[in-house]
Amino acid sequence: QVQFVESGGGSVQAGGSLSLSCVMLGDSLGSYVVSWFRQPPGKDREFVAGVNRDGSEISYANSVKGRFRISRDNAKNMVNLQLASLAFEDTGIYYCATTPQLQVLTSTWGYNYWGQGTQVTVSP
Numbered sequence: 001q002v003q004f005v006e007s008g009g010g011s012v013q014a015g016g017s018l019s020l021s022c023v024m025l026g027d028s029l030g031s032y033v034v035s036w037f038r039q040p041p042g043k044d045r046e047f048v049a050g051v052n053r054d055g056s057e058i059s060y061a062n063s064v065k066g067r068f069r070i071s072r073d074n075a076k077n078m079v080n081l082q083l084a085s086l087a088f089e090d091t092g093i094y095y096c097a098t099t100p101q102l103q104v105l106t107s108t109w110g111y112n113y114w115g116q117g118t119q120v121t122v123s124p
Contacts, residue, residue, distance in 0.1 A: 001026050002024065002025065002026040002027045002113050003024075003025045003026055004022050004023065004024055004025070004096055004113070004114070004115035004116065005022070005023045005025065005115075006020065006021070006022045006094075006095075006096060006115040006116060006117065006118040007020070007021050007022075007118065008020040008021050008118060009094060009118030009119045009120050010119075010120070010121070011121040011122075011123065012086055012120075012121070012122055012123070013122070013123050014086060014087055014088060014122055014123065014124055015085060015086065016086050016122070017082070017083060017084045017085075017086065018082075018083045018086065018120060019080065019081070019082050019083070020036070020080065020081040020082075020083065020094055020096075020118060020120075021078060021079075021080050021081075022034075022036075022078065022079050022080075022081075022096030022115050023076070023077055023078050024077045024078075024098070024113075025077070027113075028074075028077065029072065029074055029077040029078070029079065029098070030053060030054075030074035030077075031053070031100070032053065032098035032099060032100055032113075033050060033051070033052050033053060033098065033099045033100075033101055033102070033103065033104055033105070034050065034051060034072060034079045034096060034097070034098050034099075035047065035048070035049060035050030035051070035070075035096070035097055035098075035099070035104060035105070035111070036048040036049050036050070036070060036079075036081045036094055036095065036096055036097075037094070037095045037097055037108065038090075038092040038093065038094045038095070038120070039092050039093045039095070039117075040089070040091060040092040041091065041092065043092075045095070045108055046061065047059075047061050047105075047106040047107065047108075048060070048061050048064055048068065048081070048094070049061065049064065049068055049069075049070040049081060050070065050104035050105070050106070051070050051071070051072050051079070051104065052102070052103065052104060053074075053102075055071070055072055057103070057104060058070060058104075059104045059106065061106075063089070064083075064090075067083070067084050067085045067086075068081060068082065068083050068084070069081070069082040069084075070082075079096055081094070081096075083120070086120075086122045087122060088122050088123070088124045089122075090120060090122050091120060091121050091122045092119075092120060093117040093118065093119055093120075094117065094118050094119075094120050095114055095115050095116075095117045095118075096114070096115040097111040097113065097114045097115065098111060098112060098113045099111045099112060100112065
């Protein structure tokens with residue numbers, strides 16, 4: 001049974017930084033493209049960043065480019081998301097997710113496994 005252990009969420013003031021981690025249990029993360037999504041309060045889940053299986057392809061949502069950084073360590077079955085220059089609009093529940101597709105998908109369609117989510121709250 002595949003599970004994820006997400007950690008690193010919390011509360012921070014605008015301009016601050018956080019680091020999120022997601023560890024996959026029960027399968028090999030290297031077999032999947034992995035992405036981070038977020039769900040702001042009252043809104044739909046949206047793509048944040050994704051990385052392909054070997055780390056050679058990385059995609060970011062325009063809203064986070066230059067501020068967030070995704071990385072993966074297949075040996076540790078782990079994907080990380082570093083968040084910097086945080087703004088109030090970055091508030092939401094952040095989820096890691098995997099897809100067996102070969103490219104990063106920017107919609108939720110096609111992702112087969114999801115983490116439980118970790119809350120990020122940015123105060124103005």
